[in-house]
Amino acid sequence: MAEPLCRPCKEQQQDVVAHRIVGKTPMCDAHFRSAMGMLPLGAGPGPVKKKTEERPMAKRIDGATRVAIRTDAAEGMNLNNIAKKHGVAWGTARDIVASADTKIPRVERGGKPAARRGRPPKSAFGKGGVELVTLTVTAELCDGIWATLPLEKKVALLNRLAEAN
Numbered sequence: 001m002a003e004p005l006c007r008p009c010k011e012q013q014q015d016v017v018a019h020r021i022v023g024k025t026p027m028c029d030a031h032f033r034s035a036m037g038m039l040p041l042g043a044g045p046g047p048v049k050k051k052t053e054e055r056p057m058a059k060r061i062d063g064a065t066r067v068a069i070r071t072d073a074a075e076g077m078n079l080n081n082i083a084k085k086h087g088v089a090w091g092t093a094r095d096i097v098a099s100a101d102t103k104i105p106r107v108e109r110g111g112k113p114a115a116r117r118g119r120p121p122k123s124a125f126g127k128g129g130v131e132l133v134t135l136t137v138t139a140e141l142c143d144g145i146w147a148t149l150p151l152e153k154k155v156a157l158l159n160r161l162a163e164a165n
């Protein structure tokens, strides 16, 4: 069976074996990548618009801010508030929290913990749970976070728990 030829190449009087079919158009790798808005393999910045994840808000965040962001996250502040408080993009706050040495459970809008797929909600704090604190976090995770908290943070967290109850 004859291999399909790249149609855009063919239009330029070139016979190039197509590796991909886009819609119904057979295309060589180069044309496929170009059609997808990707740079040709091995090429530097070219005329094709580079599709990168845009992070216009990205700016240098100093270490103290990172620590503060992680501390707030560990205390259950949601990312929207963290981002607002520290004047960073939501994604930046999320990345900083996600890249913490100690895993910090993510708190979504409204103080609810990020949903975990495929795992039933399980309270680490007994029946009924505490909304402010993540319901889906495992006991080990909590222990891990707890161990890294300075004393005053532990006190603050305990007070928060007491209030929630």
Ligand SMILES: [Zn+2]
Pocket: 006, 007, 008, 009, 010, 016, 027, 028, 029, 030, 031
């Ligand atoms: Zn082509």
